[in-house]
Amino acid sequence: MKAKILNVCLILTSLIGYLEWGNNNSMFLLEGEIEVISKLFNDPTSVMHPFTLLPLTGQILLLITLFQKSPGKWLTFIGLGGISVLLLFMLYISIISLNYKIALSTLPFLFTGFLVIRHRRK
Numbered sequence: 001m002k003a004k005i006l007n008v009c010l011i012l013t014s015l016i017g018y019l020e021w022g023n024n025n026s027m028f029l030l031e032g033e034i035e036v037i038s039k040l041f042n043d044p045t046s047v048m049h050p051f052t053l054l055p056l057t058g059q060i061l062l063l064i065t066l067f068q069k070s071p072g073k074w075l076t077f078i079g080l081g082g083i084s085v086l087l088l089f090m091l092y093i094s095i096i097s098l099n100y101k102i103a104l105s106t107l108p109f110l111f112t113g114f115l116v117i118r119h120r121r122k
Contacts, residue, residue: 003071006119007062007079009112014059014083017090018105051086058082073120080113
């Protein structure tokens with residue numbers, strides 16, 4: 001049961017990532033994901049990018065683990081890795097641009113990811 005709770009937390013904390021660009025442009029990853037999913041059915045070529053497909057695939061894999069009797073260890077790790085690609089890149093960008101809002105928005109996911117790895121290595 002703890003593995004499922006941690007996987008739900010991974011999904012939820014990945015959605016609160018915050019992005020800022022340009023002068024007045026910003027959004028949470030939840031908003032971006034809704035936009036990507038809507039474009040996926042209308043214009044699939046516009047969302048064909050690794051930073052959109054890898055995290056989306058990671059979240060789908062984590063959703064699949066929620067319907068398993070015992071969440072698969074490797075599905076969890078692959079899902080965590082897919083989402084981590086984007087959130088670690090966001091953390092890197094926030095550090096070099098000194099944007100504390102983006103950095104703080106990635107920390108819950110990174111902390112949850114650490115807990116998942118620690119729980120699964122037992």
